[in-house]
Amino acid sequence: MKIKRIIFYILLSIATYFLMGTSCSNYTNFTTYFNTYYNMERLLHESEEEFEFQDEKKRVQPRVVVPQPEFYVDEQTTVGPPAFLTEFIVSKQKRQPVQVKLDSIIIKGSKILAFKGKSDYVEGALWLMAKSFFYQEDWLNSQLKCSELVDKYPAGDLSPDAHLLYTKNLLIQRKMHAGEIMLSRTVDIAWQKKRYDILSEAFRIEAELALLNNDFEKALRPYKNAIAQTDDGSIKARWQLDMGFLMFRMAKFEVAETTFRQVHKFSPDYLQKYEAYLYQAASLARMGRYFEAEDIFKRLENDGKYEEWMAHTYIQEMQLMRIKWLDPTYIPAEKEIPPTYENLAIMEKKADSAYANNPALLTYYFEKGMNMYNQNDYTKARSLFAKSRVIRTPVFKTSEKMFELMNNWDIKLRAAELLIEKIKKNEELSDSTKLELAANLFALGRIHEELGNKDSVLYYYKYAVKVAPLSKPESSRYYYGLARVVRADNPLLADSLLDIIVMNHPLTDFGKDAQAQLGYTQNFVIDTVAELYSSGLNLMRIADYKFSLNQFKKLYENYPKSKFAPASLYSIGWIFERYLKIPDSSLYYYNILITNYPESEYAKDIGLSVTYKFAVNSGNPIPDSLKTREVILLPPTELKMGEIKLKQKSEQINYKPKSPDINSIIKDPSSLLNNPNGLLQNPVEMLKGLELPDNPLKDPVKFFKLDEEPSDSTQKEKKQFPEMPKK
Numbered sequence: 001m002k003i004k005r006i007i008f009y010i011l012l013s014i015a016t017y018f019l020m021g022t023s024c025s026n027y028t029n030f031t032t033y034f035n036t037y038y039n040m041e042r043l044l045h046e047s048e049e050e051f052e053f054q055d056e057k058k059r060v061q062p063r064v065v066v067p068q069p070e071f072y073v074d075e076q077t078t079v080g081p082p083a084f085l086t087e088f089i090v091s092k093q094k095r096q097p098v099q100v101k102l103d104s105i106i107i108k109g110s111k112i113l114a115f116k117g118k119s120d121y122v123e124g125a126l127w128l129m130a131k132s133f134f135y136q137e138d139w140l141n142s143q144l145k146c147s148e149l150v151d152k153y154p155a156g157d158l159s160p161d162a163h164l165l166y167t168k169n170l171l172i173q174r175k176m177h178a179g180e181i182m183l184s185r186t187v188d189i190a191w192q193k194k195r196y197d198i199l200s201e202a203f204r205i206e207a208e209l210a211l212l213n214n215d216f217e218k219a220l221r222p223y224k225n226a227i228a229q230t231d232d233g234s235i236k237a238r239w240q241l242d243m244g245f246l247m248f249r250m251a252k253f254e255v256a257e258t259t260f261r262q263v264h265k266f267s268p269d270y271l272q273k274y275e276a277y278l279y280q281a282a283s284l285a286r287m288g289r290y291f292e293a294e295d296i297f298k299r300l301e302n303d304g305k306y307e308e309w310m311a312h313t314y315i316q317e318m319q320l321m322r323i324k325w326l327d328p329t330y331i332p333a334e335k336e337i338p339p340t341y342e343n344l345a346i347m348e349k350k351a352d353s354a355y356a357n358n359p360a361l362l363t364y365y366f367e368k369g370m371n372m373y374n375q376n377d378y379t380k381a382r383s384l385f386a387k388s389r390v391i392r393t394p395v396f397k398t399s400e401k402m403f404e405l406m407n408n409w410d411i412k413l414r415a416a417e418l419l420i421e422k423i424k425k426n427e428e429l430s431d432s433t434k435l436e437l438a439a440n441l442f443a444l445g446r447i448h449e450e451l452g453n454k455d456s457v458l459y460y461y462k463y464a465v466k467v468a469p470l471s472k473p474e475s476s477r478y479y480y481g482l483a484r485v486v487r488a489d490n491p492l493l494a495d496s497l498l499d500i501i502v503m504n505h506p507l508t509d510f511g512k513d514a515q516a517q518l519g520y521t522q523n524f525v526i527d528t529v530a531e532l533y534s535s536g537l538n539l540m541r542i543a544d545y546k547f548s549l550n551q552f553k554k555l556y557e558n559y560p561k562s563k564f565a566p567a568s569l570y571s572i573g574w575i576f577e578r579y580l581k582i583p584d585s586s587l588y589y590y591n592i593l594i595t596n597y598p599e600s601e602y603a604k605d606i607g608l609s610v611t612y613k614f615a616v617n618s619g620n621p622i623p624d625s626l627k628t629r630e631v632i633l634l635p636p637t638e639l640k641m642g643e644i645k646l647k648q649k650s651e652q653i654n655y656k657p658k659s660p661d662i663n664s665i666i667k668d669p670s671s672l673l674n675n676p677n678g679l680l681q682n683p684v685e686m687l688k689g690l691e692l693p694d695n696p697l698k699d700p701v702k703f704f705k706l707d708e709e710p711s712d713s714t715q716k717e718k719k720q721f722p723e724m725p726k727k
Helices: 002-057 083-088 092-115 122-135 139-152 159-172 176-193 196-212 216-229 233-249 253-265 270-286 290-302 304-326 341-354 359-374 378-387 396-424 431-451 454-467 475-486 491-504 509-518 523-541 545-558 565-579 583-596 601-618 662-667 700-704
Strands: none
Touching (some): 176 196, 196 216, 270 304, 304 359, 396 431, 431 475, 523 545, 565 583, 565 601
């Protein structure tokens, strides 16, 4: 009896425990729902109704679409959310009436997560909080809540929704790679859960991402998949219409016309019906089926439902008139208004007054501007592009860029023509003027390169190379540009042009890049400097002082940081002092040596002599430290190069220095030294310790003469340049 009673109490205890556990779970769910979760759902529903109400109050306009031209600047920006996602974003003004409700959802959801974590409403609370954060443009917190939901409930009923919202959050933050991965997972979970509404929207986002990268072909498949996966007639109509717009942008007008016609098989609203009819007619017009297009336009004009969009109908009719005007084979009907320039101008004047700044009108002017551009009438094209860039349209950035290019083209061409006229009149141009002309010609080439006109690019780049003085570092830019554009068709010519840059201006940015392309080692510049100095010394030994000075000057100007730079200045001063007997020039270069390289052995060798000479020329008392030195002064000479003879020490004469002539200083930047004999050492002897290359260039003058044209494979071509084309 006692055993039965014990068993009875045990069974009763177990039953009571399970009943209490079940009732507690039910009680928790009951209180969570009616105290908190129900209010969260209600507040979010009221907020979304407010958003829909505000959308309905907006005046809806038909979309404006144009066939994408060859030259096109993408409207997408690199900052902020992609344009196609802006329709999902709730603006601050739009959410202002429900801001308190959205905040309340966050608070209530936090309570559920903190105190009711074992209830059945945690998944729903995470979802409602994620949406509330999304509506408040708090992308990161919305992303975190979606992530929590996906991690805790990967197979839950709300998992497809969370995946899709997660994707939107990532893409809006421009985390494009992560967004594409999450979008792929969204498609998978939507298939698994048979959520075709989610699947359809995911396909649409895939298509938009393809359009973002201008991959039209890749965008078509998701649109077709989206249409096939949904049973909602209105959604089918929307995707079908979007696919038609895509075909129209791709200029596939036959396919576009068929696609727009099929929109009416589904359940489009009034706006979608109007857009389908309007662009079906526009496609027919561009296919040359003018009478069918006119019939649709007339029906749209006479249908009162579409009266508020009359501007779009009229502008497409004007586009039809323009297409007929451009068609040389078109023959107007008997009672038809002929498509003449005058009749088209009348229609444009009416549109300007009645529909000013309408996006459709601005795209009309853009297409007309592109026609003028293709006909090489850049002046008219520029004025039309100026009209089409007034407000934001699908071609706003392209219009702005085309206007900028046409405007710059006009400015540079006018500047170049003025200088070319001087060349035609056989006027001598200075190097600075030639550089100005080359810069204008090169700028014209750059403009045509942006526009994709390869022949014009080659013409202007060649002309710039022909005009630019090779001795100037700026010329390296023009040789480099020409080498770049000819490389695909003539790599040997490109290498030849790069060689010219390396040999003449190796330390410029273009010279360094040319060395890298040609495979020169880092020792090339060192070898070049040594060879250049060696060439100067050899020329000095054979009394070719003019070209010897050219070599030394070029070395100092192009390689001021080389160990040969102070030696080159010393050698220049030595030539002027000892061989040419021009002490003024000698003092000028010695002074540069002392100023720029005070620690070099060459500066120390001539320092006292130069200081003494400046003191004598200035008329000031000679410092005591210099009084022990005696200086024998030589007069400036004007001997010709071929008549220079070395004087013996016994031939030195005393000379009272005169004030230098300012004109001679300007002509030959020097003016001040009578030679202190015996204080300077011969540079050939003094520089024996410098490491010169074993195999210098056989003929360095060929590469480094400042007054010779470059000898390369392009020389023949440069002599055959045509005259500058007129506008």
